[in-house]
Amino acid sequence: MDINKITDLITEKLTVWSEALIKLLPNIVVAAIVMVLGFYLAKFIRKTASRLIGKISKNLTLNNLFSSIIYFIFLGIVIFTVLSILKLDKAVTSILAGAGILGLALAFAFQDIAANFMSGIFISFRKPLKVGDIVEIRDYMGKVKEVNLRDTVVETFQGKTVIIPNKEVFQNPIENYTFLQKRRFDLSVGVSYGDDLEKVRQITLDAVSDIEELSKEDAVNVYFVEFGDSSVNLSVRMWINTPEQSVYNKVGSEAIIKIKKAYDANGIMIPFPIRTLDFGIKGGTTLNEMPIQMANPKE
Incomplete structure (x- = not known):
């Protein structure tokens, strides 16, 4: 191998590269300026976006997420601009193609996580x-x-x-249950068919009207809703001035105690289930014939 040829080849290559570098030097300077300015501008945009999003959403995690996404998107634009200035268009195309393939693969791999993530964003904005x-x-x-x-x-x-x-x-x-800042308690009660229903309504209203936690803005309502098997059924509807579960349970317990005491004091009966046996239907045996058949089972 001739040392002179090798030296000439290296010298030729270095000369070509030096010329290319000198020709590219203005582009390198411009690219460096664009890069520095782009980074500072990206930080400014991030702060501005965070401030604007904060006026819409009070969720700090969500605000930081969106401002970071805007920041990285702008940084990506700056990097691609720098590569274009340096005439590395093929590199830009390769990066975009690789990013697309990678994004598609990640979308399939983490679709459940992505669905939960997007749902969290919508929940933060809609605030249900x-x-x-x-x-x-x-x-x-x-x-x-x-x-x-x-x-x-x-x-x-x-x-x-x-x-x-x-x-x-x-x-x-x-x-x-918190949206209205109050809750309704519905209590079902059954009274005897022999009771005066108008009297039952008034006694029921009087019994629960002094419960402290009831809303002063909403009246207690008593509605008779159906004829049951052994009772006339009514519904007592009371609005509670707080959505808290402990208060809700307390009001329900007090209402049951007060209604039971008021019914007992006024002779109103809460009947047990009653079943009537009819032996006189066609093809059956009357009640009078039952003792005879029991005494003579062979007949």
């Missing part, structure tokens, strides 16, 4: 529930302890902590 609300989601009823981007934490009244994926929260009905 918030921390401290008493809610019922599917078969779980309790107080909301946390609302995260991926899941919602509910503490039931039995002391269980339930972590519900936001996809389930968003796609199912949510019963929010």
